[in-house]
Amino acid sequence: MTNKVSHSLTYRDAGVDIDAGDALVDRIKPLAASTMRPGVMAGIGGFGALFEVPKHLKEPVLVSGTDGVGTKLRLAFEWNRHDTVGIDLVAMSVNDILVQGAEPLYFLDYFACGKLSVDTAAAVVGGIARGCELAGCALIGGETAEMPGMYPDGEYDLAGFAVGAVEKSEIIDGKSIQPGDVVLGLASSGAHSNGYSLLRKIIETTGAKPTDDFHGRPLVDVVMAPTRIYVKSALAAIKQHASAVKGLAHITGGGLLDNVPRILQAGLAARLYREAWEMPALFRWLQEGGRVADEEMYRVFNCGIGMVVVVAADQAHAVAATLNENGEQVFRLGEIVERAPEEAQTVVV
Template sequence: MSDAYRAAGVDIDAGNEAVERMKAHVARTRRPGVLGELGGFGGLFALPTGYQEPVLVSATDGVGTKLKVAFALNQHSTIGIDCVAMCVNDLVVQGAQPLFFLDYLATGKLEPKQAEQIVKGIADGCVEAGCALVGGETAEMPGMYTNGEYDVAGFAVGIVERKQVLDGSQIKPGDVLIGLASNGLHSNGFSLARKVLLEDRGFTYAEPVPASNQLLGEALLTPTRIYVKTFLALQEQFQIKGGAHITGGGLVENLPRILPTGCAAEVREGAWEVSPIFQWIQHIGKISFEDMVRTFNMGIGMVLVVPVEEADEVCRAAEELGERATRIGQVVAGQQSQFAWAKRR
């Protein structure tokens, strides 16, 4: 390799080693439609047959400052799951089955073992979501990132029959909101959580989370839940009218995005158990309820909108699929941007 390029901070040999380490993880994600092998200039994927009017759905996202926790704990094997989850959960709420995923990994100095762990997590997420990892980019950029630190982002593509696209147009007042429990913070609100717990109060990652069996580091690094297989299975059995992935902005900002004109969301405060980590952050930081629900998912990672007559069956089916499902509210007449909290009845 070029000694001059290495002296400038870029190690081509390390890049080649990283790719070799990644290949076995990428191979685990292979599914029908994948053409070619890793290493081409682009990932090739043949569209599935059997669709009358196939629509491609795309989504892209990153992991945000959750990466700071991974750096501090030197644990990198789950951060890739977060990257995949943030993309594929956005696809599935529109009724789309994820097909393939690409990643972008940028670092100041490429460490092949670390890169392998990151891609292992990405592959784990792809396997869980049923999509293929068809390619990616690893960029070594000395001077842009501190050694040992990196950024990772992803891009996913899914497919759905045009007439089955979930655009919220069938939602009406009286429909029920079903909440699927989150794994914790998922990948949002970490700037506030880290400020409150680590910077302001000086807690360490070894601090026990009250009313929980987790240490702070474990709680913060728990990967984002992937709801793809549950959502698609429920969609086959029931009339799912809409879905909202609860990310930045929480329930308050994300639920209105799926509602048609003339509809608003009414969520019952106290309808589900708020995860201990959120209660602790709110207590330690003396954060208002309004700020909490606009920053964190508060224990609900996804919301389904279903007809009232199917609500109980949807909850039971979701539980059988391994989710914790709860009726958290309903759709009411009102302005789309409105969001109301109602006392639990």
Template sequence: MERKRALTYKDVGVDIEAGERLVDRIKPFAKRTFDKNVLAGIGGFGAGYLMPKGYEEPVLVSGTDGVGTKLKVAQMANVHDTVGIDLVAMCVNDILTVGAKPLFFLDYFATGKLSVDVAADVIKGIAKGCELAGCSLIGGETAEMPDFYPEGEYDLAGFVVGVVERRKYITGERIEPGDVVLGLASSGIHSNGYSLVRKLFFEVLELKIDDYVEELGRKVYEALLEPTKIYVKSILNLIERVEVKGMAHITGGGIPGNLVRVLPKGVNAVIEKGTWKVPPIFKFIQERGNVPEEEMFKTFNMGIGFTVVVSPELEKEALDILESSGERAFKIGKIVEGEGKVVVE
């Protein structure tokens, strides 16, 4: 009788040793993000984090998100050290809207066959995002799933926990007619609308990933992989110094679809086009793709990545604080009586 060769986990596509090498590779990146409250970090079964002192009635705020099909662009370009920043940004900017300071972050990296180099680049970007957001990367999961993902592809998810004093929790309920809407400039497309973007760039226009685009002054991958802006430090500085009534992270749905989420009944937000400069990437998409302007505002951030609502008497002070924090900020609209809608005019 013929003796059969022993079957191993590695034979079917799961390399446990590669996973262990990855953990060793990423530990230094993660450790740079640790603060004094981290009890246990990368490599264990669970990560511990002490509740920060100084809160009378702390509210924990959690968020989770991904990067969407922007990952396809990263994989086409073989550039993997920026999408981790996007992952952190999408999560921390969300919980920031209620005034929460991000405390710690975990990631989930899933692929068909693990490339230690690729995964390490991705997680290096996640650690960089955590440094920018002032939070600790204390854990994560690497899942190697043969036959589930095509070769060379991976997916990402992120999870963040933050904290805010209950009496400082920002809901938008105090927004009233006469208030002003401030907009913080985005760094580009951020992480939404990439199904449309990829269709335009790679199918309609038949551009290659490293083609130079004159109108953008950059190669395709450089324009499309610009990381999502992280607003945490600037906004936390702002809310420490002035009263902020409501905030919105401008993601899928654009300004109309996100600012509306913090408007109370009885008011509208009127957004005034022309109060900020729309970046060239959006003009390129609109003109070359023949995309209606209304569709552009529903799909993309159009150059505004985060919005803040304050009383009119605080407008100048708030803008000065934001600009001193390194942000480009503008008054982009006002609050009027209405039925809870966002109007772009």
């Protein structure tokens, strides 16, 4: 026999607070408004977001990318640091579509939780809006899902995707890369959003605390530093040196060893010189604390290089100068060489 409840059930009784969701939308709207750019036709609040393809492109090609933040979120929960992971979310997608020469146009996010905290969600979305500002794209929509029983209290998951556009004739695909080309590296802002499962394991085994002093800064600030967004500086260099910039690689999961080969033809390899840049203190600490082998470091972490740019040798200095002028720290990492049989496509010597 079915027992009846003593009162009329509501969605709130089931764990979903519609009023909190509405309050969050009200908090989000001004954040999204700050990211608006030409092309936005309809944004936050509708069933779908509208964006007009840029008219200045003769043969526009849309480029899209999607990603999350990974296990960096576990530290966000444990250390109560929610204001920067939104920047990470945007960065992981816009940096990916940037490597093909695309200008990011708009971004949408998905925020899922068990019980909605308006303050926490607003902090996360505030970071997303900041990331969109840094990338020059519009935050035109998203989804907040409150799903009781799916996530522990205080935890959430994030995903997002970016759409950009590039002139068909100006797509950067790495096909023109040849032996003798120079490999430039753009400095990262930290571990970005990759390798955090190993990073967390090292924190656990070393007993490090978020409040520990790390070269004059709290460890939490160093570990949770948001992923650097390279869009505006790289697009400036591409525009000024179109014929010189032959390929870009976003150094994400897989580190230097697995990401640079993604833009190389089968008969080519990138030879990088470890003395060309100094591994930042965070990575030196991780390597020492976890007794991590060199090859594992280069395969898991960015090791201080967040974006690689392959350029023609005779214009390497000029491209580096433009990147420097636009705020990047640039290293001349090495060069492209012919690949020997059975040789890896990226070697650090």
